[in-house]
Amino acid sequence: MRAYVEGVGLCGPGLGGWEASRALLAGDAPYQPGPTAVAASELLPAAERRRVGMPVKLALAAGREALAAAARDAAGMATVFASSSGDCDNVHHMLEALAAPERQISPTRFHNSVHNAAAGYWSIATRCRAPSTSLACRDASFAAGLLEAACQVAGDGAAVALIAYDHPYPEPLHAVRTIPAAFGIALVLARDATDRSIAALDIAFVPGETAATPVAVPGLEALGNDVPAARSLPLLTLLARGSPGTVDLEYVSGTHLRVVVAPCA
Amino acid sequence: MLPGLAAYDCRNNRLAQLGLELDGFSGAVAAAVRRYGAERIGVFMGTSTSGILETELAYRRRDPRTGALPGDYRYTGTHNTFSLADFVRCYLGLRGPAFVVSSACSSSAKVFGNAARMIAAGICDAAVVGGVDTLCLTTLHGFQSLELTSRGPCRPFDEERDGISIGEGAGFALIERTAQANAGRSLLLGVGESCDAHHMSTPHPEGLGAKLAVQGALDSAGLAPADIDYINLHGTATRTNDAAEDRAVCELFGTGTACSSTKGATGHLLGAAGITEAVISLIAIEQGLLPGSANTRRLDPALRSHYLLDNREARVRRVLTNSFGFGGTNCSLVLGTAD
Numbered sequence: 001m002r003a004y005v006e007g008v009g010l011c012g013p014g015l016g017g018w019e020a021s022r023a024l025l026a027g028d029a030p031y032q033p034g035p036t037a038v039a040a041s042e043l044l045p046a047a048e049r050r051r052v053g054m055p056v057k058l059a060l061a062a063g064r065e066a067l068a069a070a071a072r073d074a075a076g077m078a079t080v081f082a083s084s085s086g087d088c089d090n091v092h093h094m095l096e097a098l099a100a101p102e103r104q105i106s107p108t109r110f111h112n113s114v115h116n117a118a119a120g121y122w123s124i125a126t127r128c129r130a131p132s133t134s135l136a137c138r139d140a141s142f143a144a145g146l147l148e149a150a151c152q153v154a155g156d157g158a159a160v161a162l163i164a165y166d167h168p169y170p171e172p173l174h175a176v177r178t179i180p181a182a183f184g185i186a187l188v189l190a191r192d193a194t195d196r197s198i199a200a201l202d203i204a205f206v207p208g209e210t211a212a213t214p215v216a217v218p219g220l221e222a223l224g225n226d227v228p229a230a231r232s233l234p235l236l237t238l239l240a241r242g243s244p245g246t247v248d249l250e251y252v253s254g255t256h257l258r259v260v261v262a263p264c265a
Numbered sequence: 266m267l268p269g270l271a272a273y274d275c276r277n278n279r280l281a282q283l284g285l286e287l288d289g290f291s292g293a294v295a296a297a298v299r300r301y302g303a304e305r306i307g308v309f310m311g312t313s314t315s316g317i318l319e320t321e322l323a324y325r326r327r328d329p330r331t332g333a334l335p336g337d338y339r340y341t342g343t344h345n346t347f348s349l350a351d352f353v354r355c356y357l358g359l360r361g362p363a364f365v366v367s368s369a370c371s372s373s374a375k376v377f378g379n380a381a382r383m384i385a386a387g388i389c390d391a392a393v394v395g396g397v398d399t400l401c402l403t404t405l406h407g408f409q410s411l412e413l414t415s416r417g418p419c420r421p422f423d424e425e426r427d428g429i430s431i432g433e434g435a436g437f438a439l440i441e442r443t444a445q446a447n448a449g450r451s452l453l454l455g456v457g458e459s460c461d462a463h464h465m466s467t468p469h470p471e472g473l474g475a476k477l478a479v480q481g482a483l484d485s486a487g488l489a490p491a492d493i494d495y496i497n498l499h500g501t502a503t504r505t506n507d508a509a510e511d512r513a514v515c516e517l518f519g520t521g522t523a524c525s526s527t528k529g530a531t532g533h534l535l536g537a538a539g540i541t542e543a544v545i546s547l548i549a550i551e552q553g554l555l556p557g558s559a560n561t562r563r564l565d566p567a568l569r570s571h572y573l574l575d576n577r578e579a580r581v582r583r584v585l586t587n588s589f590g591f592g593g594t595n596c597s598l599v600l601g602t603a604d
């Protein structure tokens with residue numbers, strides 16, 4: 001299946017946006033680790049802005065950057081949200097409240113606990129009523145989202161925004177499910193090439209194990225393995241370099257995705 | 266649990282296994298494996314809370330000194346959102362693509378769309394779809410906090426309806442390409458999806474998102490409203506859902522198309538509601554039975570759709586079924602039968 005990348009959004013530790021990170025992802029500047037900085041989203045109405053947690057802000061920030069680069073109107077665009085565990089912070093606070101004798105949780109905590117909270121806030125923020133899928137595939141959530149988005153693009157031909165994000169659990173869940181950093185990545189994918197196309201991706205589902213393509217940027221190797229959404233980094237480095245290449249992404253056990261990247265002139 | 270799958274042991278996956286063992290389902294999947302190969306069959310599951318109950322209970326047993334979770338607690342096979350699809354894939358011995366769709370109460374309707382797209386794209390020849398949700402403190406206390414739970418058994422479309430009854434359930438379907446569909450086989454004719462873009466826990470009051478999903482399903486099936494013999498409504502029995510859905514249905518279908526919610530009988534199965542109501546819709550077609558609305562006593566006179574209180578026998582060829590969820594997520598399916 002072929003899809004053209006029209007826009008990229010990025011938000012990670014020391015990675016303050018796609019444009020700001022291109023040089024280091026291309027290997028032309030050193031990587032400086034730092035916290036994941038996410039600005040409050042102006043997309044949301046004030047009431048909603050107060051209610052959303054960091055993971056949702058992360059998704060909105062990445063999505064917004066990708067949409068702007070693609071110069072597409074978010075209001076009409078289908079979306080695929082991929083995350084291992086959604087808003088981990090919110091879930092932890094809810095679990096603490098449910099373990100207390102009163103078992104009292106706030107309505108906002110509860111409706112924010114749904115895995116599709118990011119998709120819900122995105123649609124409110126962008127006034128988008130187009131179809132949206134929120135999926136989870138543990139460490140392979142980005143690969144699963146990419147496969148779903150590619151099927152959509154190949155199917156009805158409409159462009160899709162793929163938004164993958166993950167956020168650390170606080171303790172005690174951090175000890176049993178360690179997501180070491182917050183990371184958000186968005187790709188606008190379209191069926192046909194336009195003057196905004198960055199690269200063509202040929203995406204194939206392949207039965208059989210393979211070694212995942214490592215991240216070829218010193219300092220980013222661990223991030224690219226330990227944060228599900230950051231498993232997109234080998235693909236992002238090719239896009240940043242403008243080089244052709246092949247990326248193998250680990251998918252569900254015994255399978256992988258093979259992505260052949262061809263930059264657009 | 267099956268030997269070798271103990272890592273997945275939790276209430277949610279136990280209910281999944283119970284479902285997989287019923288009605289010859291596992292055998293039907295095994296036959297599909299012989300036809301297509303295990304790597305050509307996908308697994309797309311819906312759940313809202315997966316096995317979070319395990320973590321809810323473990324949070325009561327944290328080490329008082331360090332706060333650590335108890336040593337016997339396992340996260341990956343239970344609480345993690347993907348564990349349901351992972352378990353089902355392992356249980357059935359499948360090796361194709363898999364993921365969980367978790368969009369609250371539309372989850373296990375939306376997986377029909379994911380499966381149809383994967384098959385259309387040539388990634389799979391068949392797919393196991395379905396959904397499982399089980400009782401947990403998160404949903405019980407969460408819906409209570411929103412004052413959305415009924416004092417008694419829920420009463421969809423009743424003038425005195427006062428909220429949902431939370432249930433638990435598991436359901437599965439095996440989807441294959443239509444080229445082989447013999448007469449009488451069940452068909453997935455259309456899928457429509459939309460977002461409300463309105464509010465996280467309240468539907469759009471005019472049913473805007475619902476209308477888009479229904480229209481999308483009709484369009485993808487190539488059908489007109491008059492081609493639908495029965496609508497299985499989302500019909501949760503909250504004041505707001507039933508009013509908004511009634512409005513959406515009347516604007517698209519008028520007031521003549523028979524419809525009902527079956528949640529008065531099943532309760533709201535949340536992430537398993539979509540698959541359960543898809544199965545009820547297929548039974549309606551197979552048996553020529555339009556299900557009435559259990560526990561609804563007096564129809565809300567403000568609602569105008571042709572709502573069935575009692576079972577009725579009729580020829581049913583095509584059914585539309587609605588599933589809506591928090592975050593303003595909507596999905597409608599059109600199901601039928603091969604001539």
